Each structure stands twice: as C-alpha cells, then as structure tokens.
Amino acid sequence: KKLGRNRVEFFSRQLQDDLRGKRRLAEDLAQALEQGEIIPYYQVQLDARTREITGLEALARWNHPERGVLAPGAFLRIADEYGLSAEIDAAVLQRALEDRVAWQVLGYHVPRIAVNISPGRLADPALLDKLRRLAIPPGAIVFELVETIFLDDCDEKFLANIDLIKQMGIDIEIDDFGSGHASLIGLVRLKPKRLKIDRQLVTDVVESAEQRRVVGSIVEIAKALDVEVIAEGVETEAHAVTLSWLGCDSLQGFALGYPSNAADTGRLLASTGHDGKSRSVAG
Numbered sequence: 001k002k003l004g005r006n007r008v009e010f011f012s013r014q015l016q017d018d019l020r021g022k023r024r025l026a027e028d029l030a031q032a033l034e035q036g037e038i039i040p041y042y043q044v045q046l047d048a049r050t051r052e053i054t055g056l057e058a059l060a061r062w063n064h065p066e067r068g069v070l071a072p073g074a075f076l077r078i079a080d081e082y083g084l085s086a087e088i089d090a091a092v093l094q095r096a097l098e099d100r101v102a103w104q105v106l107g108y109h110v111p112r113i114a115v116n117i118s119p120g121r122l123a124d125p126a127l128l129d130k131l132r133r134l135a136i137p138p139g140a141i142v143f144e145l146v147e148t149i150f151l152d153d154c155d156e157k158f159l160a161n162i163d164l165i166k167q168m169g170i171d172i173e174i175d176d177f178g179s180g181h182a183s184l185i186g187l188v189r190l191k192p193k194r195l196k197i198d199r200q201l202v203t204d205v206v207e208s209a210e211q212r213r214v215v216g217s218i219v220e221i222a223k224a225l226d227v228e229v230i231a232e233g234v235e236t237e238a239h240a241v242t243l244s245w246l247g248c249d250s251l252q253g254f255a256l257g258y259p260s261n262a263a264d265t266g267r268l269l270a271s272t273g274h275d276g277k278s279r280s281v282a283g
C-alpha cells in the first residue's frame with residue numbers, strides 16, 4: 001500500500017516536472033518568436049519534366065542560441081498546445097517575404113514560396129486583415145493546408161474565407177494529401193490550386209504496382225478537377241522518374257534538395273537563370 005502511494009506521488013511529481021518543462025519550453029519559444037529566432041529554411045520544388053525550380057517551401061526552424069537549428073518536431077507540438085503556432089506561421093511568412101525581396105534586389109528569379117498554415121491561424125478572425133496589411137504580391141505566396149483542416153471545417157464561413165485569401169492572389173495547396181480522411185467533396189468545394197501527395201504514398205511507388213495505381217488515380221482525380229499535383233518525400237531518382245511518369249507536375253524531396261537557410265537558397269537561386277533553369281547544367 002505504502003509502495004503504491006509512493007508510486008502515485010512519484011508519478012504526479014514526474015507529471016509536474018513534465019508540465020514545468022513544457023511550460024519552460026513554451027516560454028522559451030515565445031521569447032524566441034520575439035527575438036526573431038524562428039526562421040524559414042527553404043526546400044525547392046521542381047517541375048517534374050524540366051527540373052526547373054517552380055517553388056520553394058518555407059519550413060520553420062528554431063535558430064536556437066544553444067541547441068543549434070531545431071526542426072519543427074522539436075517545438076511545433078508545444079506551440080500548438082500553448083497557442084503559439086499561429087505566431088510561428090506569421091513569423092515564417094514575414095521572413096519569407098523579406099527574403100523574397102532581398103533576393104529580388106540581388107536580381108534573382110524568385111519562384112512562389114509555399115508556407116504552412118496551422119488550423120489555429122486559419123481560425124483567427126483577424127487573419128484576413130493581417131494578410132491585407134502585408135500587401136502580398138499576387139502569386140508570391142502559396143498556403144499549404146493539411147488535409148484535415150478543410151475536411152473538419154468545410155463550412156460556408158470557412159469556404160468564404162478561403163475565397164477571400166484566393167482573391168488576394170494566394171493559392172491554396174492541400175498538404176499531406178492521402179494521409180488523413182480524404183473527402184472528394186471537400187476537394188471539389190475547396191478547389192485548391194494544387195495538392196501535395198503525402199510522403200507515405202511515395203515511399204514504395206517504385207516497387208509496388210498497387211502504390212503506383214493509387215498515385216495514378218490521385219493524379220487522375222486531380223486532373224479531372226483541374227488541380228495540379230506535387231509529390232513530397234522524393235528521396236531517389238527512381239522516385240522522381242516514376243512520379244513524373246505517373247503525371248505529377250512537380251516534385252519535392254531530399255533527392256532534389258534539402259531544406260536550407262536563406263543564404264544557401266539565395267546562392268542556389270543565383271545559379272539559376274531568370275527562367276529558373278540551371279546555368280551550370282546543360283539541357
């Protein structure tokens with residue numbers, strides 16, 4: 001009995017420590033946001049046929065003074081729990097717009113930049129006003145929404161907001177398509193510009209005829225709706241060739257480029273022509 005009580009005490013102490021640890025991390029994160037430590041890394045998206053750069057995805061990183069550059073896995077869940085994810089999205093968008101202008105000043109061709117939008121940010125009633133204040137040039141920014149967002153909240157108000165965002169010249173892209181409860185009705189109603197096939201559907205696309213048929217079917221549905229298809233998680237050249245053959249419009253993944261900081265991304269853009277074609281590589 002005594003042991004049992006001790007165990008309960010031990011357990012609750014652990015929980016408190018955990019809670020305290022989480023709270024401290026959330027406080028650090030809030031401070032990091034204020035100090036501009038949340039920055040985008042950029043990963044290229046290439047045209048599946050020509051391999052020209054057609055887009056960049058901005059991926060949040062925490063440039064931590066002691067722990068180095070942290071990926072979202074280390075802080076996004078805490079951010080969600082403590083209501084900070086909308087601020088992370090905003091910080092990434094803000095910095096992406098600044099990087100974009102800096103690259104343009106240097107004379108680089110800057111493709112569209114895709115930023116990830118959390119459900120919390122999309123639910124913010126002030127979002128549209130905040131976006132208007134940023135005066136985003138049409139075509140400059142794309143919003144990536146995870147599939148679950150639009151399927152959970154596909155009501156009229158939500159769709160009206162999406163329409164207003166589109167009218168600002170911001171395209172909507174459905175992220176991680178195929179990983180959640182995909183609804184074709186949602187897809188038809190939302191009319192995204194593009195959908196991004198989830199990495200899990202890409203992994204075995206070379207070896208598995210079944211997986212190829214699934215991806216091929218998604219491409220066909222997308223084409224029927226006049227929606228572009230991008231594949232994520234392209235880790236090998238065989239992935240790239242197969243996905244291109246299956247009709248994917250663009251490709252993103254480690255085989256084509258790792259997420260990298262603004263300086264390295266700038267150097268990459270500098271090495272491509274105004275059409276996005278590589279200057280150093282023939283063809």
Ligand code: C2E
Nearest residue numbers: 059060071072089092116117118233234235253254255259
């Ligand atoms: P995502 O939007 O699906 O982004 C793609 C993730 O896959 C990135 O992880 C990227 O580094 C990784 N990746 C890219 N190519 C490959 C590949 O070939 N193989 C594999 N295995 N992985 C690849 P990252 O940067 O750790 O981001 C994880 C997730 O965090 C993102 O998934 C996105 O859902 C979320 N996220 C990132 N930045 C933001 C942001 O600014 N706001 C919000 N709300 N979420 C973000």
Ligand code: MG
Nearest residue numbers: 057116144175
């Ligand atoms: Mg994404």
Ligand code: MG
Nearest residue numbers: 175176196232
């Ligand atoms: Mg994704």
Ligand code: MG
Nearest residue numbers: 176198199232
């Ligand atoms: Mg994914």
